[in-house]
Amino acid sequence: xxxxxxxxxxxxxxxxxxxxxxxxxxxxxxxxxxxxxxxxxxxxxxxxxxxxxxxxxxxxxxxxxxxxxxxxxxxxxxxxxxxxxxxxxxxxxxxxxxxxxxxxxxxxxxxxxxxxxxxxxxxxxxxxxxxxxxxxxxxxxxxxxxxxxxxxx
Numbered sequence: 001x002x003x004x005x006x007x008x009x010x011x012x013x014x015x016x017x018x019x020x021x022x023x024x025x026x027x028x029x030x031x032x033x034x035x036x037x038x039x040x041x042x043x044x045x046x047x048x049x050x051x052x053x054x055x056x057x058x059x060x061x062x063x064x065x066x067x068x069x070x071x072x073x074x075x076x077x078x079x080x081x082x083x084x085x086x087x088x089x090x091x092x093x094x095x096x097x098x099x100x101x102x103x104x105x106x107x108x109x110x111x112x113x114x115x116x117x118x119x120x121x122x123x124x125x126x127x128x129x130x131x132x133x134x135x136x137x138x139x140x141x142x143x144x145x146x147x148x149x150x151x152x153x
Contacts, residue, residue, distance in 0.1 A: 036084065039083065039084055039089075040084070040088060040089070040092040041092075043076075043080045043083075043084075043089065043092040043093040043096070044092045044093060044095055044096035045096060046076055046080075046093055046096065047076060047077075047092065047093030047094060047095065047096025047097040047100070048096040048097065048099065048100040050072050050073055050076050050093070050097060051073070051096065051097040051098075051100035051101050051104070051128075052100055052104070053069070053072070054068075054069030054070070054072055054073060054124065054128075055069070055100075055101065055104050055124070057069045058120050058123075058124050059120060062119075062120055066120060066123055066124060066127070069124060070124070070127045070128065070131060073097060073127075073128050073131055073132070074131040074135065076093045076097075077090045077093055077094055077097075077131055077132050077135035077136070078090065078135045078138075080092060080093045080135075081135050081136070081138070087136050087137070090132065090135040090136040091132075091136050094132035094135075094136065097128060097132065098128075098132075101124075101125065101128065105121075
């Protein structure tokens with residue numbers, strides 16, 4: 001019966017003898033990828049290191065150090081986004097950054113803390129938060145439709 005397959009596809013009923021196709025999970029429903037999990041963990045550790053370096057740098061050289069610290073944070077957050085191709089790639093270093101900055105804010109029993117002054121503290125926290133949110137919520141970088149990657153030529 002050569003026409004039975006055509007009739008089955010037109011009526012919407014599945015053909016017999018063919019295995020059902022279950023779509024693979026995507027995102028949190030997909031299988032965990034150990035390499036991607038290791039990349040997220042590495043990005044979180046890098047976020048902690050960038051936060052520590054940024055904290056010391058912005059406290060040492062207030063106007064210029066703050067700009068350098070925020071640029072380093074932005075580079076790490078956006079680089080994680082591009083490296084993994086996911087929003088979690090930007091959030092993983094941001095989590096490491098936030099945890100480290102929060103621990104450095106807790107201070108010591110003597111009342112000292114790592115940040116130099118309150119203005120630098122506020123700008124570093126708000127700037128880092130804004131950069132993390134911007135990098136995590138940007139859309140993917142558009143890919144070129146030309147095979148050589150050059151458009152207009």
